[in-house]
Amino acid sequence: MDRTDISLIALRRILRATEMYSRNLARDAGLTAVQLRVLQIVAEKGHATPTELSQRMGVTQATISALIKKLEAKGLLTRRQSQQDRRQTRLEITPDGVGKVHAAPDALQQRYVKQFESLDDWEQAMIVAVLERVSTMLDAEEIDASPVLAVGEIDRSH
Numbered sequence: 100m101d102r103t104d105i106s107l108i109a110l111r112r113i114l115r116a117t118e119m120y121s122r123n124l125a126r127d128a129g130l131t132a133v134q135l136r137v138l139q140i141v142a143e144k145g146h147a148t149p150t151e152l153s154q155r156m157g158v159t160q161a162t163i164s165a166l167i168k169k170l171e172a173k174g175l176l177t178r179r180q181s182q183q184d185r186r187q188t189r190l191e192i193t194p195d196g197v198g199k200v201h202a203a204p205d206a207l208q209q210r211y212v213k214q215f216e217s218l219d220d221w222e223q224a225m226i227v228a229v230l231e232r233v234s235t236m237l238d239a240e241e242i243d244a245s246p247v248l249a250v251g252e253i254d255r256s257h
Contacts, residue, residue, distance in 0.1 A: 110233070116207065117207060120132065120204075120207040123204060124203060124204060127202075127203070127204055128199055128202060128203045128204070129173070129199075130199060130203065132207070132208075133156075133166065134166060134169065134170060134175075135199070135200070135203050136156065136208075137152060137156070137163075137166050137167075137170060137176075138170065138175060138176070138192060138196050138199060138200050139200055140152060140155055140156070141176065141190055141191070141192045141196070142192050142196070142197060142200050145191060145192065146189050146190060146191045146192075147189075147190050148187055148188060148189060148190065149163050149164065149167060149188055149190065152166075152167075152190070167190060170196070173195075174193055174195050174196075175192065175193055175195055175196035175199055176190050176191065176192060176193065176196055177190070177191050177193055178190055179191060
């Protein structure tokens with residue numbers, strides 16, 4: 100087998116692992132990986148603003164707004180006006196949202212992060228450079244994405 104085939108097989112395995120995790124998460128928790136990540140971020144301190152979420156996840160305000168609406172509709176987040184600044188919206192996780200976070204299977208990216216962070220700096224830099232190069236080869240560098248291993252649109256729902 101030549102290097103081209105080996106590289107395509109590795110890419111396919113990454114895509115399949117991501118797809119399988121997303122399917123299992125949707126089945127077990129009724130959430131997408133990105134929705135779960137939003138809940139995890141809000142759960143860290145019990146609240147967040149849409150701007151904080153957008154910055155932390157590296158996605159647009161429009162994407163965050165769509166995610167918030169879906170999570171509100173599921174009863175997992177509430178939106179309140181901030182007491183300190185009436186112009187700010189404060190998102191709070193509901194008890195059902197906390198339950199979803201605790202019941203969700205271990206996130207695929209958490210496994211990746213744990214192993215990635217245990218690598219030497221030179222190896223981390225090499226992996227980042229290669230992944231960025233692959234992204235460029237696929238004309239994907241401008242695609243709106245967050246640091247969540249998930250397939251499909253960021254704000255889609257199952």
